[in-house]
Amino acid sequence: xxxxxxxxxxxxxxxxxxxxxxxxQPRRLAVLQVQRDQQDAQQFWLALLDAVRHASATTGxxxxxxxxxxxxxxxxxxxxxxxxxxxxGGVTLVVDDLHELTSPEALAQLTRLLTNLPPQVHAILTTRxxxxxxxxxxxxxxxxxxxxxxxxxxxxxxxxxxxxxxGIELSAAGAALLHQRTEGWAAGLRLAAIxxxxxxxxxxxxxxxxxxxxxxxxxxxxxxxxxQPPDVQxxxxxxxxxxxxxxxLADLLTGRPGSEPILxxxxxxxxxxxxxxxxxxxxxxxxxxxxxxxLELRRTLPAEGPVLHRRAAEWFIRQGxxxxxxxxxxxxxxxxxxxxxxxxxxxxxTLDGQAQTMQALVRAFPPGADHPELALVRxxxxxxxxxxxxxxxxxxxxxxxxxxxxxxxxxRLGVAIASLxxxxxRRRGHLAGVIEQARFLASPVTGQSDEDIALGNDLRAxxxxxxxxxxxxxxxxxxxERHLREGAVLARKIGRPYLEVGCLAQLGFAYIFHGAxxxxxxxxxxxxxxxxxxxxxxERYGWGTEPVIAPALMTLAGTMVWLGExxxxxxxxxxxxxxxxxxxxxxxxxxxxxxxxxxxAGRGRRQEALEEFGxxxxxxxxxxxxxxxxxxxxxxxxxxxxxxxxxxxxxxLLAALDDERxxxxxxxxxxxxxxxxxGDPAGALDALHDVLDVTxxxxxxxxxxxxxxxxGLAHRELGDQRAxxxxxxxxxxxAESDRVVLPFAMTGSAGLLEAxxxxxxxxxxxxxxxxxxxxxxxxAAKEQSSLPPAEELSPGELRVLRYLPTNLSRxxxxxELSVSPNTVSAHIRSIYAKLxxxxxxxxxxxxxxxxxxxxxxxxx
Amino acid sequence: xxxxxxxxxxxxxxxLGATMLSAFPAMAPQHHGAHTVLTGLLDQSALYGVxxxxxxxxxxxxxxxxxxxxxxxxxxxxxxxx
Numbered sequence: 022x023x024x025x026x027x028x029x030x031x032x033x034x035x036x037x038x039x040x041x042x043x044x045x046q047p048r049r050l051a052v053l054q055v056q057r058d059q060q061d062a063q064q065f066w067l068a069l070l071d072a073v074r075h076a077s078a079t080t081g082x083x084x085x086x087x088x089x090x091x092x093x094x095x096x097x098x099x100x101x102x103x104x105x106x107x108x109x110g111g112v113t114l115v116v117d118d119l120h121e122l123t124s125p126e127a128l129a130q131l132t133r134l135l136t137n138l139p140p141q142v143h144a145i146l147t148t149r150x151x152x153x154x155x156x157x158x159x160x161x162x163x164x165x166x167x168x169x170x171x172x173x174x175x176x177x178x179x180x181x182x183x184x185x186x187x188g189i190e191l192s193a194a195g196a197a198l199l200h201q202r203t204e205g206w207a208a209g210l211r212l213a214a215i216x217x218x219x220x221x222x223x224x225x226x227x228x229x230x231x232x233x234x235x236x237x238x239x240x241x242x243x244x245x246x247x248x249q250p251p252d253v254q255x256x257x258x259x260x261x262x263x264x265x266x267x268x269x270l271a272d273l274l275t276g277r278p279g280s281e282p283i284l285x286x287x288x289x290x291x292x293x294x295x296x297x298x299x300x301x302x303x304x305x306x307x308x309x310x311x312x313x314x315x316l317e318l319r320r321t322l323p324a325e326g327p328v329l330h331r332r333a334a335e336w337f338i339r340q341g342x343x344x345x346x347x348x349x350x351x352x353x354x355x356x357x358x359x360x361x362x363x364x365x366x367x368x369x370x371t372l373d374g375q376a377q378t379m380q381a382l383v384r385a386f387p388p389g390a391d392h393p394e395l396a397l398v399r400x401x402x403x404x405x406x407x408x409x410x411x412x413x414x415x416x417x418x419x420x421x422x423x424x425x426x427x428x429x430x431x432x433r434l435g436v437a438i439a440s441l442x443x444x445x446x447r448r449r450g451h452l453a454g455v456i457e458q459a460r461f462l463a464s465p466v467t468g469q470s471d472e473d474i475a476l477g478n479d480l481r482a483x484x485x486x487x488x489x490x491x492x493x494x495x496x497x498x499x500x501x502e503r504h505l506r507e508g509a510v511l512a513r514k515i516g517r518p519y520l521e522v523g524c525l526a527q528l529g530f531a532y533i534f535h536g537a538x539x540x541x542x543x544x545x546x547x548x549x550x551x552x553x554x555x556x557x558x559x560e561r562y563g564w565g566t567e568p569v570i571a572p573a574l575m576t577l578a579g580t581m582v583w584l585g586e587x588x589x590x591x592x593x594x595x596x597x598x599x600x601x602x603x604x605x606x607x608x609x610x611x612x613x614x615x616x617x618x619x620x621x622a623g624r625g626r627r628q629e630a631l632e633e634f635g636x637x638x639x640x641x642x643x644x645x646x647x648x649x650x651x652x653x654x655x656x657x658x659x660x661x662x663x664x665x666x667x668x669x670x671x672x673x674l675l676a677a678l679d680d681e682r683x684x685x686x687x688x689x690x691x692x693x694x695x696x697x698x699x700g701d702p703a704g705a706l707d708a709l710h711d712v713l714d715v716t717x718x719x720x721x722x723x724x725x726x727x728x729x730x731x732x733g734l735a736h737r738e739l740g741d742q743r744a745x746x747x748x749x750x751x752x753x754x755x756a757e758s759d760r761v762v763l764p765f766a767m768t769g770s771a772g773l774l775e776a777x778x779x780x781x782x783x784x785x786x787x788x789x790x791x792x793x794x795x796x797x798x799x800x801a802a803k804e805q806s807s808l809p810p811a812e813e814l815s816p817g818e819l820r821v822l823r824y825l826p827t828n829l830s831r832x833x834x835x836x837e838l839s840v841s842p843n844t845v846s847a848h849i850r851s852i853y854a855k856l857x858x859x860x861x862x863x864x865x866x867x868x869x870x871x872x873x874x875x876x877x878x879x880x881x
Numbered sequence: 882x883x884x885x886x887x888x889x890x891x892x893x894x895x896x897l898g899a900t901m902l903s904a905f906p907a908m909a910p911q912h913h914g915a916h917t918v919l920t921g922l923l924d925q926s927a928l929y930g931v932x933x934x935x936x937x938x939x940x941x942x943x944x945x946x947x948x949x950x951x952x953x954x955x956x957x958x959x960x961x962x963x
Contacts, residue, residue, distance in 0.1 A: 029939040149936055208939060234915050236895030238939040243900065312937050313900065320903045 022135060022159055025147040027170035030208025030238070030309050033147040036173065037115055048111040048143070051076035055121040057264055061377035062127035063092040069116070070101050070563075077108030087562050088374010089519050089569060091405070093603050094130045096566040102137060111141045118308075119148040124377065128154065135159070174205035187214045195227045202231045208309055212241035215292055216248055242313045245292065253283055257306070258322065259329055261314030262352065267303045273336055274329050327353040338362075344375060347382055360392035367398045368437060369479045372517055376405055393422035397434070400441055404448070412445055436480050443487040450608055450644025452495040456488070478515045482508055486523045493531035494608070501531045518562050519569060525555035526573035545580045545759040552577040571600040571609060579616045583723065585762025585794040587623055594620060611640040615654055622657070623766040627665050634658040653720050656687035660694040660767070671695050686712040686719035686728065693731045694768075702738035705731060726755045727764040733773045746781060749773045753784035762791050771795040785827035786874050793869065814855055814873065821848040822873060826865045886924040888948040891931065893917045894941035904934050916943060 025033045041050050051072040059065050070086045105112055122128060132155045135144055146152075159165040175183065180200040184191050191199070203209030213230070217223050233240055246254055252275075259274045260266045268281025284304045287294035293307035306314065319326060330353035337346035343366045350359040363370075363382055370379050380402045383395055396418035403412035416438055423434040446455040485508030492501035505524045512520035529552035552573040559570040574597040581590030594616055601609060618633030634657050641651060655678065662671040672695060675683070682688055689712050696704035711717040712728035719725060733748035749770070756764070765774065774792055779785055814822060824834040831849070835842040853859065856867045868874050891908070897917045902910055908921035908931065923931065935942050 029937060206939075234896040234912075235898055236893070236901065236917075236940055239895075239898050239901045243898065308937065309939050312904075316900050316903050320900055 022138070022143070022156070022164055023145045023166045023168065024156075025145065025168045025173075026151050027149070027168070027173050029149055030206060030307075031170055031173045032207030033173070034117055035207070036168075037117065037145055037147060041113060041115070048113045049076040049108060050113050050115065052115045052117065055116065055118045057121055058381075059122050059127075060124050060381040061375060062094055062124040062130070063088055063097075063374050063376070064378060065122055065124065065127045066092075066094065066097045066101070066130070067374065070097065070104065073101055073104045073108075073112070073114065076112055076114075077104050087518065088372075089564060089567055090371045090374070090376055091568040091603070092374065092376075093567045093600065094126060095133075095602055096599060098130050098134050098137075099566075100563060101134060102139070105142050106139045108141075111143065114138075114142055114144045116144070116146045119146045119152050120150055122152075128152065132156065173207060175200065175203075175207060175210055176205065180205065180210060183210055183214065184217070187218060189214060189217045189223060191217070191223050191227065195224050198231045199227050202227075203237055206237060208307075209237045209241055211291070212245055212293075215290065216241065216244045238309060239313070242310065246314075246317070252277070253287070256280055256283055257287075257310075257314055258318045259325070261306065261311055261318055262326070262329055262349075263333060265297060265303050265305050270333065270336055273332055327355075331355065343370060344378055344382070348385075351382070351385055356386060356390060357392065360386065360394040364394035364397050365433075367401055368440075368483055371401060372479060372483070372519055376401070393418060396422060397437060397441070404441065404444055407448075409445060409449055412441070416441055416445065433477065433480065436477075436484055440480065440484040440487050443484075443491050447487070447491050447494060447608060450641075452491055456491055456495065456500075478511065479517065482512045482515065482517055482520045482524075485511065486520055486527065489524065489531075490527045493527050498531055502528065505531065518558070519564070522555060522559045522562070522564060523569045525551070525558060526570050529555050529576045530572040545584060545761070549577060549580050552580075566596060566600040568600055568603065568609075571597055574600055575609070575612055575616055579612075579619070582616065582620050582623055583761050583763045584759070585623065585766065585791065587620060587794075590616075590620055607640040607643045611637045611644075611654075612650075614640065615650070615657075618657060618661075619763060619767070622661060623763050625766070625769075627661055631658070631661045631665060634661055650720065652682055652685040652687040653724075655682065656685075656691040657767075659688070659691035663691070663695040663698040664769075666698065668695055668698050671698075684711075684717060686717040686724040689717055690724060690727050690731060693728070693735070697731065697734055697738070702735035705735040706739075709735070722755055723761055723764055726752045726761060727768060729755070730764055730768040730770045730773065733770065734768065737773065737776075742776065745773060746777050749777050750782055750784070753782060753787055757784050757787055760787055760790070762794055765791050766795055780828055783827075786823050786825075789826050789865075790869070790874055814852060817844075818848045818852050818855070819873065821845055822852055822864075822868055825849075825852075825861055825868070826874065884924070886922045886927070888920060889923050889928060889931075890944070890946045890948055891919045891935070891942070892944035893919065893935065894943055897940075901938060901940070904938060905931065907931075920948070 025036065027033055040046075041048075041052075053069050053072045055065065056068075067086045067088060074086070105114070116131075122131075135154065135156065136158060138144060156165055177197055177200045180203075181193070181196045184196055184199075199210070199213055203213065213227075217226060220226050230240060230244075246257065249257070256271055256275050260271045260280075263270065263274075266284070268284065271280030271284065272278050281302075284294060285296075285301060288296055288301070288304065293310040294304055295307075297303040297305055305311075330349045334346045334349035334353065334355075337343070337349060343362065347359050347362050347366075350362060359382075363379065367379060370376070379398060383398050383402070386392060386395065396415045400412045400415035400419060403409070403415060419434065419438050423431050423438060426434060443455055446452060485504050489501045489503075489505035489508055492498075492504060505528045509521050509524035509528070512518070512524060529548060555573040556565065556570055556577070559565055559567065559573075564570055574593055578590050578593035578597055581587070581593060594613075597613060597616075601613060614633045614637035618630045618637060621627070621630035621633060634654065637654055638658055641654065655674070659671045659674055662668070662674070671691075675688070675692060675695065678688060689708050692708040693705035696702070696708060709728045709732050712719065712725060713732060715725065729748045729752035733745045733752065736742075736744035736748060752764070752770075756762075765771075771792065774788055774795075777788065779788075782788055820838060821834060824837065827834075829837065831845050832842045835845045838845070849861075849864075852868075853864055856864055856871075858864045858867050865874075892913070894916060896912055896915070897905075897910060905919055905921075907923065907927065908919035911918045911920070919931075921931075932942070932945075
């Protein structure tokens with residue numbers, strides 16, 4: 022790593038360019054120019070990723086980097102690192118003007134990037150002043166080179182070489198004088214060279230310069246400007262208030278055509294103007310020149326400033342460059358207009374990944390001035406930072422203000438406010454009532470102009486996502502599904518992939534429980550498919566570990582655990598944790614602990630499970646209302662306590678529950694577990710009665726599966742093996758369509774399953790799989806990779822395969838499947854051939870190793 | 882940190898012309914030999930703002946001093962009155 026730290030005009034950028042462009046330089050070059058006063062971490066990282074991807078030539082394999090409203094900085098650093106690691110050959114990564122980066126978050130993550138660079142990457146940073154990066158490790162390891170102002174100063178000999186190279190004839194004494202006066206300062210020498218080129222009397226110029234007491238920068242900048250023709254001077258002054266300028270914009274600000282050739286000439290003359298794109302259409306001025314010109318403009322044409330800013334703002338609005346337009350409107354002093362622009366575009370800017378830029382724009386308003394429009398924008402910032410009380414207060418101000426606006430704007434503001442109220446309610450867990458107030462969100466926003474419609478569509482898609490999300494979390498499933506689907510379709514139509522991913526991720530979550538006491542066909546498989554589709558879409562945009570996809574990641578992890586695929590579930594859970602590392606909301610973290618809890622419980626690690634359930638319960642107590650899955654969570658906590666012998670604690674908690682909660686199927690099951698732990702199987706059966714006859718409300722049929730198993734345990738305790746067998750058979754029958762394993766693991770039903778005579782069950786394959794999992798042989802997952810791949814079985818063969826572990830004969834299997842015995846025999850021959858086995862028992866063993874039995878129940 | 886504004890003296894190498902001086906509207910300029918001395922009442926954030934401008938304009942900062950109420954002359958020492 023190399024740091025070049027030296028004042029303005031020391032020649033840092035020129036040095037890096039010359040070095041990187043030297044002949045025979047074999048490395049790929051990724052250059053990031055940090056924007057002026059960059060306060061937005063996400064914009065910085067997106068630009069850096071873009072530069073790296075261009076250099077590593079890996080573009081085309083995914084969508085270009087796109088912003089998100091909830092930026093996951095650590096995941097972004099991982100992305101940049103993996104792009105760098107994938108780049109073939111060496112890469113030089115240049116970050117120019119690092120001092121302009123004022124986001125502490127971005128600097129902290131940059132330190133992580135720089136201390137973890139792959140060996141073939143060389144990073145070069147340029148900065149005007151030392152920036153606080155934690156690089157002492159690199160320094161100690163001798164991996165850090167520093168170039169400072171003294172190293173960059175031109176020696177007298179170098180000064181002469183520069184003048185010679187510029188074709189300037191100056192005596193040795195003149196060159197020495199120039200060197201002395203500029204103290205070898207690169208910008209001074211280059212400015213002098215520009216003025217000296219074509220000067221009638223170079224010696225006199227140097228003598229006058231040398232005799233002046235004025236600062237080097239001002240003397241030479243003024244000289245250079247004076248020597249330009251009037252129209253060029255005018256162009257430079259009037260366009261100096263832009264960070265970047267093109268011909269069209271310069272024509273607009275000067276009121277004359279023909280600006281582009283002037284800009285091209287200035288760049289060709291090396292006159293502190295440089296183009297930013299290969300087509301040379303956008304230009305920027307060297308910071309020193311730009312700052313000087315701005316001062317000169319304000320001093321010599323004071324009345325022109327606001328006029329020019331307004332003209333530039335209008336142009337930016339027409340180009341859809343909202344941030345630039347707002348900056349220029351602010352600079353013009355039109356604060357009320359700037360506030361309205363910002364409020365109107367706040368949702369779209371957030372979706373564009375400019376949330377932090379937006380908050381920086383809010384901070385640029387003069388303190389004390391009251392712009393009620395900004396309350397909406399402030400509320401969004403508060404929500405993003407988890408300052409929920411402040412967000413509520415700002416929303417209240419915004420609501421009062423909205424009532425004073427004309428009807429068309431009032432409607433739009435109303436949608437924006439309601440949408441934020443929903444987001445706030447979700448984070449607080451305060452779902453009761455908000456949905457009713459927000460129903461109107463589902464109807465379309467009308468608008469006049471194209472821009473109105475575009476803003477309206479953004480708003481509406483966000484509103485549908487927020488509404489559907491809250492509905493999913495409060496188990497209003499049909500509404501949730503409708504609104505999230507509609508939101509996803511609209512998001513796709515208007516090109517907002519973030520919202521499409523968000524809606525699909527929440528849809529995945531909405532499906533894990535469906536409130537039915539009987540399983541639908543393959544509901545877990547359907548949920549998994551939805552989640553995987555949402556995740557695939559997110560990955561296309563590089564959002565595979567962003568908070569937006571977390572609900573789908575978590576749901577996928579959860580379903581894996583339910584199906585007994587604990588290792589796979591753990592992998593997805595780890596990824597969910599990474600996606601949520603920047604999220605502060607208790608609502609989704611609660612689910613994270615809950616899923617970790619069932620994973621431990623499934624593996625029989627009850628103490629760890631208890632800790633996770635306890636952490637989830639703590640988070641739940643931070644929420645104002647009760648969350649959708651509360652009865653399940655509390656049920657698991659109670660049952661785990663009881664199984665660990667903490668029946669006293671469990672009883673105390675149980676006694677504190679309100680009647681509604683206590684009468685849910687999940688809590689009744691937990692009561693049964695407590696009774697069993699207390700040696701009261703009759704009490705357990707009593708507690709389970711309403712769950713078994715499906716009169717108690719349940720979150721899903723899995724609660725009923727669990728109730729049957731608990732009943733089985735109770736019957737066994739009471740010495741009624743026949744009733745125990747019947748209970749287990751009922752549990753297996755319910756579990757069969759999804760092949761749900763978790764309730765068997767959590768209730769400790771291995772003994773029950775083993776006691777069930779094989780000829781008494783119609784679910785022998787599932788039973789065998791469950792026992793495999795309960796005995797810790799997570800079916801062949803570990804050996805899977807070492808086995809030769811088997812030719813894929815057809816759906817018909819898979820259906821037959823499922824019956825091979827049973828005691829059913831071929832004609833009996835044919836009867837079960839309503840096909841002819843010949844068909845079954847043909848399928849079995851084909852199965853043997855494809856699995857490369859000779860008999861039924863080795864076919865079953867091989868199929869289990871390949872996890873074909875588990876998959877058979879869940880094929881498409 | 883002292884929240885009250887205080888009088889600061891900033892010494893810069895060379896004479897600042899009208900353009901450069903317009904960047905320091907809150908400071909009074911004086912030429913001292915080949916240097917420019919700017920004095921003004923600044924709070925901490927204004928002070929850091931002035932330093933950032935000096936950096937951005939490529940000026941050569943020679944000296945920065947907080948002046949005590951009874952000894953305002955730029956040439957005086959840096960004793961603080963109790």
